Amino acid sequence: MEKTMCLFTGQGSQYPGMLQTMITRCGDAKKYFQIAFKVTNMDLANICFGNKTDFLQSTRYSQIAIVVYEYILYKLWSKNNKIHPNYLAGHSLGELVALAVSGTFSFKDLLVIAKKRGELMQKCSDNYDCSMLAVLNMKSSIYKLQKKYSNVYVANYNSTLQTVFSGNKSELLAFSKDIIKENSILILLNVTGAFHSPYMNDIIPEYRDLINSIHFNQPHIPIYSNVTGGIYPQNEDAIKELLIKQVTSPVKWTTIIDNANSNSIDKYIEFGPKKTLLRFLPTTSNIKREFIFEKNIMLM
Structure with a gap:
């Protein structure tokens, strides 16, 4: 049986106009979008496809927009295809989406974490050149x-x-x-922060308090960790600690892919506004690749 691994893109893949097609044409997508508004109190419609196009350049807004986009994409895809992936991984911010779709925490908790993460990282970035x-x-x-x-x-x-x-x-x-x-x-890169470095240390106390206030379940799909490159442990405290460390640690994406390939993955499926992670796969690999984004999900 074909082994699949779902990948979730991180910050930098956003673009003005994202989400508009899904929420205007799909009832399920609109439902999640409405939940996002209630939880975050953010006008995501204005942020993503309003007249002012520079909102998505700001970390505090782009992070919440990306996780909403990718979570909805995955839910629509899984409903249409009824495929249960064998493994998950997300690059930086995308790791939050991987944890959410694995059942580690709810969509509402994903929104709370992503909003606070974006706000804290923006604030920290503003303090350093x-x-x-x-x-x-x-x-x-x-x-x-x-x-x-x-x-x-x-x-x-x-x-x-x-x-x-x-x-x-x-x-x-x-x-x-x-x-x-x-x-x-x-x-x-068009960013004002030194992400995944000690420059993010200032946010750790407040971010830790938030993470520790949320209940984490054991993932029902194995997830690769950005910090270690290996599979997340089935332990709530250990999962939380790795997620906290992630904002100051380098993303070990090459290790993740090496470990995934050793598990004989047949197909990688990337979810995101723009194709990014599939480009990092070895060029000599015969592994199947598929990119799921807003326009093609509406054709399924």
Whole structure:
């Protein structure tokens, strides 16, 4: 029998206009959208497809919009296909969606966590002059160069050829000049925070209080952890601790995919506004790939 793994994209995949097609054409989607409004007291319609298009550039708004989008996508897909995935994984913010669809916590709890996470990360970002950059055609020599900079950290190990770094803007600028000398390609990300780094330490006390106030169930679908790259344990306290550590720790996506491939995954299905995670799979792999997004879910 075919083994499937569902993947949930993180922040950066959002776009103006997202969610509009689903909630105007699908009753189930509109129902979840209405719940999101009641729980968050956010005007998601205005944020996602209103006249002002810059809301989604803000972490405090983009995080809640993305988790609502992906949760609805998954629910519509699973209802239409009646497929029970063997494994789940989410990249950064997407890990919250993976935990929710696994039954670890409810949709309402997902909304509460995502809203607070986005607000805290935005507040923390506003306190530091930081940013992030992605390095393509990654080489081991670049990790050695990184050690020259005390305020530059690995944020995401996305693939063997792509790594994302977080840090102080001035040090990232100096680091970028070293990267260019190594004939690698860099992309400065349009963010104002150093996510998945010690720069997020300030949010931990308040985030921990929130996480500890919510009851977590044992996941009914195994989920890979961003922090360890392995499967989340079946223990409430351990799950909470990993989720808290996630905001300051690098995302070990390459380890997750290596471990998943060792479990003989036949098909990866990505849910998100834009295709991202399927691009990180090994190019030589014969594994099946499918991308579920707003427009094609309405055709199912």
